[in-house]
Amino acid sequence: xxxxxxxxxxxxxxxxxxxxxxxxxxxxxxxxxxxxxxxxxxxxxxxxxxxxxxxxxxxxxxxxxxxxxxxxxxxxxxxxxxxxxxxxxxxxxxxxxxxxxxxxxxxxxxxxxxxxxxxxxxxxxxxxxxxxxxxxxxxxxxxxxxxxxxxxx
Numbered sequence: 760x761x762x763x764x765x766x767x768x769x770x771x772x773x774x775x776x777x778x779x780x781x782x783x784x785x786x787x788x789x790x791x792x793x794x795x796x797x798x799x800x801x802x803x804x805x806x807x808x809x810x811x812x813x814x815x816x817x818x819x820x821x822x823x824x825x826x827x828x829x830x831x832x833x834x835x836x837x838x839x840x841x842x843x844x845x846x847x848x849x850x851x852x853x854x855x856x857x858x859x860x861x862x863x864x865x866x867x868x869x870x871x872x873x874x875x876x877x878x879x880x881x882x883x884x885x886x887x888x889x890x891x892x893x894x895x896x897x898x899x900x901x902x903x904x905x906x907x908x909x910x911x912x
Contacts, residue, residue: 762786763871768881771867775858776850779807780869783876784849788812795851797878798840802887805861805878807851810842812874853878 767780779795787793791809800806808816820836823829839860843851853863866881879887889897 762873763876765871767869769867770865771863775853777853777867777878778850779845793845794842796840796842797853797857798836799860800877803862803883805857807876807878
C-alpha cells in the first residue's frame with residue numbers, strides 16, 4: 760500500500776491545515792497509523808511520507824557517507840520534519856516553518872510520488888513543472904533509459 764498518484768488542488772486554512780485527498784487516505788497502510796512525516800523537499804516543496812514508509816527513508820539518509828553536502832541535506836530535512844496525524848476531516852497540519860519553506864500562500868497542490876506526497880504552493884508547482892513541450896526531453900533523458908526501452912522515440 761502507500762502508492763500515491765495524481766494531482767489535487769486545495770486551499771490551506773488559517774491554521775495551516777491541508778486536506779489529504781480521499782484517494783491518498785485510502786492508499787495508506789494501516790501501519791502508518793494515519794500519520795505523515797512532513798519535511799522539506801527539493802525544489803521548495805514539502806514531502807509527506809506515511810509513517811510506515813518514513814523509516815525506510817530515514818534509514819537511507821542515515822546510511823549516506825558524511826560529507827559537507829550530505830550533512831547539510833540531513834540538517835535541512837530532519838530539522839524541518841514533523842509528524843501530523845489526519846484529523847477527522849482528513850487534514851494534516853503544516854508548521855509555520857514548513858509553510859514558509861514551500862512559499863505557500865493560500866492555494867496548495869498535492870502531487871502523488873508513489874511512496875510519498877509532494878505539497879507545493881500552486882503557483883510554484885506550475886512554474887517548477889515547466890512547459891508541456893519539455894516533457895519528451897525530460898522523459899527520454901530520465902525515465903526511459905534502461906526502464907522503458909520499448910517506448911517509441
